[in-house]
Ligand SMILES: Nc1nc2c(ncn2[C@@H]2O[C@H](COP(=O)(O)OP(=O)(O)OP(=O)(O)O)[C@@H](O)[C@H]2O)c(=O)[nH]1
């Protein structure tokens with residue numbers, strides 16, 4: 379981020395004219411246990427550094443979502459008490475990640491994406507059981523360069539109906555999955571999820587949304603979001619990481 383810029387240029391409320399027929403939109407953000415988070419960065423960052431970065435990116439992602447008036451509420455689904463504490467501290471609802479149903483996996487350990495998709499489906503069902511037919515968006519938790527204007531535009535495009543997907547910057551993953559109206563969420567996160575969502579009927583959304591499309595899994599992704607400009611929590615975390623000799627690149 380250019381030091382001449384204001385500290386958090388992307389958290390500026392974006393104007394959104396709510397029409398009478400619009401349903402409330404609820405965001406769901408999943409975060410796994412900090413102990414196992416960001417394993418693809420394990421070669422360069424130790425567990426404490428990865429946890430610090432995950433919390434910082436979550437903080438910035440939630441701040442951006444909070445600045446989008448088209449999104450009414452946010453639920454963080456997580457089994458992790460530290461993540462839950464952060465979510466509570468910024469006024470977000472927490473849905474405790476249900477334990478994986480081993481009976482569905484014949485007693486074998488479920489694959490990572492099975493537990494993620496099960497957690498997302500359970501959170502979505504809980505929200506709709508409590509609030510009726512509402513529009514839903516699952517957002518990645520690691521979108522530190524996302525701007526409110528990008529998310530506002532994506533929400534507007536998704537409102538035209540059904541299930542839709544924001545494909546990530548690699549073209550293979552999913553940054554956001556929308557389920558509007560009566561549509562089931564039917565999450566298919568995991569490897570090649572962009573194709574999984576499109577093949578199951580989700581409409582890919584078009585838009586110049588580099589921040590929204592850049593979730594962070596690798597050091598190359600970190601370089602990309604740095605170049606786009608990250609929020610203050612992520613910037614501070616990256617500064618702390620740089621200051622730790624064992625984590626320098
Ligand atoms: N609540 C919940 N969130 C999950 C689960 N599995 C993954 N997630 C979250 O879903 C998002 C994408 O998950 P992954 O790409 O598998 O995990 P990651 O920590 O981002 O990165 P890697 O460990 O490198 O795969 C991240 O925000 C994860 O924290 C789960 O079982 N429960």
Ligand SMILES: C=C(OP(=O)(O)O)C(=O)O
Nearest residue numbers: 551552567568569571595
């Ligand atoms: C799980 C996904 O995200 P990631 O890029 O973090 O693996 C996905 O895109 O479906």
